[in-house]
Amino acid sequence: MQFRSTETYVAPPDLTVAVNAAVALERPLLVKGEPGTGKTELARQVAASLGLEMVEWNIKSTTKAQQGLYEYDAVSRLRDSQLGDERVNDVKNYIRKGKLWQAFEADRKIVLLIDEIDKADIEFPNDLLQELDKMEFHVYETGETIRAAHRPVVIITSNNEKELPDAFLRRCFFHYIRFPDAEVMKQIVSVHFPDIKDRLLAEALTQFYEIRETPGLKKKPSTSEVLDWLKLLLAEDLDPEDLRREGANLLPKLHGALLKNEQDVHLFERLAFMARRQGR
CATH class of the missing domain: 1.10.8 (Helicase, Ruva Protein; domain 3)
Incomplete structure (x- = not known):
C-alpha cells in the first residue's frame, strides 16, 4: 500500500514518505501545520489513494476520549425500565458505538482520522494511549473486549494550540506540513x-x-x-x-x-x- 499524489491533491515528496512510513510502521501519523495547509484533506486523499473507507472523528473542546470508544445511555435505560420496556433486559441496546469502535469493527482496513486533537482537554491524548497502541478496549457494561480486526491507518491532525504529552508523541510518526513554496x-x-x-x-x-x-x-x-x-x-x-x-x-x-x-x-x-x- 503506497500513498502518492492524487488528481486533486499535490503531496510533496516528504509528506508522501511520512504517510508511507506511518503505514509501514502501523503507527498513528501525527500531522501538524498552519491551518489551511491540507491536514484534514490529507486523510481523505490517503483513503482515496489507498482505496480505503474513512471514519472521521472531529474533536471539539468538549470532546472526551470515552466518546470515541462508546457511550452508555443510563438515563434512557432508567426511563425505559419505568415504562416497562423489554429493551432494558439487554444493556447493549443502550450502548452507542464511538468512532474508534466503528474503525475497530470494520471488516477491512480503513483510515481513521482524529481531527484537531489539540482542541480537546490536555488529558485527551493520554486517555487514548492504550487504545491506539494495542488497538483494543474493554466495554465494562457488557464485559466484552473490542479488538481491531484490521489495524486502521490512523491520521491525527493538530494546529499546535496545545502541547501534546511526550508519551503520546512517542507512539506517533510525526510530520510537519510546511507551507508550500x-x-x-x-x-x-x-x-x-x-x-x-x-x-x-x-x-x-x-x-x-x-x-x-x-x-x-x-x-x-x-x-x-x-x-x-x-x-x-x-x-x-x-x-x-x-x-x-x-x-x-x-x-x-x-x-x-x-x-x-x-x-x-x-x-x-x-x-x-x-x-x-x-x-x-
Missing part, C-alpha cells in the same frame, strides 16, 4: 484551476506571498484562502493589470478572501497612508 503552489492551483492564465497566476501569487511576508500580519492567508481568492478573480474575469497595487491602494482586490480580521486590513491601510506621505 511558489512552485508547489502553482501545482496545487493547476489541479483546481487548470485553465488559469500564466500571467494572472504569476501576479496573483506574487501578491499573495508578499502579503504573507508582511511584518505585523496577525493571520497569514492559507492555501485554502488563496484558492478562494483565485476563484473570485476568475469569476470577475480580472486581468493581471487589475491586480496591481500602487500607492494609496495597497489592499489586494477582493481582499476579504485573504485578510480575515480588521487588524490586518488596518495594517495595509496604514502602510498605504505611509506610502502616500513618503510620496509627497
Whole structure:
C-alpha cells in the first residue's frame, strides 16, 4: 500500500514518505501545520489513494476520549425500565458505538482520522494511549473486549494550540506540513484551476506571498484562502493589470478572501497612508 499524489491533491515528496512510513510502521501519523495547509484533506486523499473507507472523528473542546470508544445511555435505560420496556433486559441496546469502535469493527482496513486533537482537554491524548497502541478496549457494561480486526491507518491532525504529552508523541510518526513554496503552489492551483492564465497566476501569487511576508500580519492567508481568492478573480474575469497595487491602494482586490480580521486590513491601510506621505 503506497500513498502518492492524487488528481486533486499535490503531496510533496516528504509528506508522501511520512504517510508511507506511518503505514509501514502501523503507527498513528501525527500531522501538524498552519491551518489551511491540507491536514484534514490529507486523510481523505490517503483513503482515496489507498482505496480505503474513512471514519472521521472531529474533536471539539468538549470532546472526551470515552466518546470515541462508546457511550452508555443510563438515563434512557432508567426511563425505559419505568415504562416497562423489554429493551432494558439487554444493556447493549443502550450502548452507542464511538468512532474508534466503528474503525475497530470494520471488516477491512480503513483510515481513521482524529481531527484537531489539540482542541480537546490536555488529558485527551493520554486517555487514548492504550487504545491506539494495542488497538483494543474493554466495554465494562457488557464485559466484552473490542479488538481491531484490521489495524486502521490512523491520521491525527493538530494546529499546535496545545502541547501534546511526550508519551503520546512517542507512539506517533510525526510530520510537519510546511507551507508550500511558489512552485508547489502553482501545482496545487493547476489541479483546481487548470485553465488559469500564466500571467494572472504569476501576479496573483506574487501578491499573495508578499502579503504573507508582511511584518505585523496577525493571520497569514492559507492555501485554502488563496484558492478562494483565485476563484473570485476568475469569476470577475480580472486581468493581471487589475491586480496591481500602487500607492494609496495597497489592499489586494477582493481582499476579504485573504485578510480575515480588521487588524490586518488596518495594517495595509496604514502602510498605504505611509506610502502616500513618503510620496509627497
